[in-house]
Amino acid sequence: MDNIQKFMAADMLSKKVSALQKSLKAEAEGELEPGDRKSVAFDLDGEKIVLGAITRTKPREAWKVTDEASLTKWIEENHPDMVQMIPVPKEWFVKSLLAQAAAIDAPVTDAGELVPGIAKVSGVSYASAKPEKDADAKLARLVAGGVIQTSELLAIEGDAA
Template sequence: MSLKEHATRVAVLRVLRDAVDAEYQTERREVLEGLRAARAELNLKSVRVALPDDTPVATLTLVDPKPTVVVTDEEAFTAWVAENHPGEVETLVRVRPSWQRQFLARLTCLEPVADPYTGEAIPGLCVLSASEPRSFSLRPLPGGRERIARALHIGTLDLRRLLPLEGGEDP
């Protein structure tokens, strides 16, 4: 293949890549909204993806953020840690960040947030509710990628319908 042919392929592939990236982002947003709606209406978290001939190729699943414990009153929390875990307070009177991360990770996400050893409510902490899912995972089934490639190759999937390019004319 000549340099000119390689250069043409690069230009064409770049246009296709940009178009695919734009369509992919648009479709991801649509799928995420659809999955959120299905969760709200049907308590559905996953959906199986199939080719037009019903051959399964992947699974889409909402990724649920987990609720987390956060410090809402640094001063109250620091005072509590100084009293209950004095070795974990630095001389500048703050909780060591590494210990704080580990400690918060061990706490249950129930109000009031309590010391796991004494059951005492810990001042300065509250539970932050989990947000709406912001993403989903796509896991191809075994052989799914190959089935998609084969469907594209034999024409069962029409790339022109999946990826309409701006500026083209319909035949």
């Protein structure tokens, strides 16, 4: 194949791989609970070949500003020296309020004031692949040994014309 032919084939294959990966990732996220880790191994002539692991992350919690207008109004009324001329809270002060909320797990200042406009939000949990350091060589062996068939994996039918 020349470079142009390789480019066309690679482009078509990358689109198939991308669609497949998106679908399989969604299925993996349905099969795994947040925090789960599953080793991925294949058998090649009685030898266990470990390619890596699939992990589903635990959602991270963090304090974030969820209602900037409400927070700004509260800061203007209770800490006017912490507001810039345009009613925008000073970034370092908002960060300190978020840090304080994280430290005590509540949107409250050291003085006990309830801070409106910030709340704890949960991030998303997602699956991610973690290949072994030598996974490329192992993958090549599995493909060469017929254990992983790329045409089946990518749903490429022979003689589709």
